[in-house]
Amino acid sequence: MTEAKRLAAEKAMDYVEDGMIVGVGTGSTVAYFIDALGREPDRIKGAVSSSEQSTERLRKFGIEVLDLNATGPLSLYVDGADECDTAKRLIKGGGAALTREKIIAQASQRFVCIIDPSKQVDVLGRFPLPVEVIPMARSLVAREIVAATGGQPVWREGVVTDNGNWILDIQGLRITDPVAMETAINQMPGVVSVGLFARRAADIVIVGGETPRVF
Numbered sequence: 001m002t003e004a005k006r007l008a009a010e011k012a013m014d015y016v017e018d019g020m021i022v023g024v025g026t027g028s029t030v031a032y033f034i035d036a037l038g039r040e041p042d043r044i045k046g047a048v049s050s051s052e053q054s055t056e057r058l059r060k061f062g063i064e065v066l067d068l069n070a071t072g073p074l075s076l077y078v079d080g081a082d083e084c085d086t087a088k089r090l091i092k093g094g095g096a097a098l099t100r101e102k103i104i105a106q107a108s109q110r111f112v113c114i115i116d117p118s119k120q121v122d123v124l125g126r127f128p129l130p131v132e133v134i135p136m137a138r139s140l141v142a143r144e145i146v147a148a149t150g151g152q153p154v155w156r157e158g159v160v161t162d163n164g165n166w167i168l169d170i171q172g173l174r175i176t177d178p179v180a181m182e183t184a185i186n187q188m189p190g191v192v193s194v195g196l197f198a199r200r201a202a203d204i205v206i207v208g209g210e211t212p213r214v215f
């Protein structure tokens, strides 16, 4: 699937305009996108990054990383996903960067999601749903998740997010109403964010392949 990721990322360059500030996600697919940006680093004004990992890669290419508070709304956000349904709703956070990714997606006019074909699903939930939690609330949130969703939260032990928090991955879900589940989990005290991108779904999805599929 590596080649499909690269092809999706390169296709996303069609949406990059000269002088833009580009929102940049996190992960192996986005790494290819950063590499593509890095081949013409002066074409864009800079980037807003969703993780320390992406920041490091952007800076290696001499691309300036800007603060979202200073840039204001962005025209374009490019990011990958762990799952994507036909309505462009996503599960994200496999790389633990979900909170900053969600912030940048919300601040952007257009969210272009780049995936390989294996990420496409009819119903979200096969990929364990990541939830970023404040450390002291881990057990509380886990109990609330079991009661509210019937899924099984598993602590991603040893992983600390860029915001200093922990991740629970909810297994065994079949998410037939992603907006309702996103809203319910968001409301639990101690939850920082949930990796369901349904209220703010992608605008455009690029599925990598010889001829990338765009929908």
Ligand code: 5RP
Residues within 6 Å of the ligand: 025, 026, 027, 028, 029, 030, 079, 080, 081, 082, 091, 092, 093, 094, 095, 096, 097, 098, 101
């Ligand atoms: C990171 C993410 C990534 O977009 C997601 O995990 C996909 O990663 P990859 O492109 O490596 O398959 O949400 O938090």
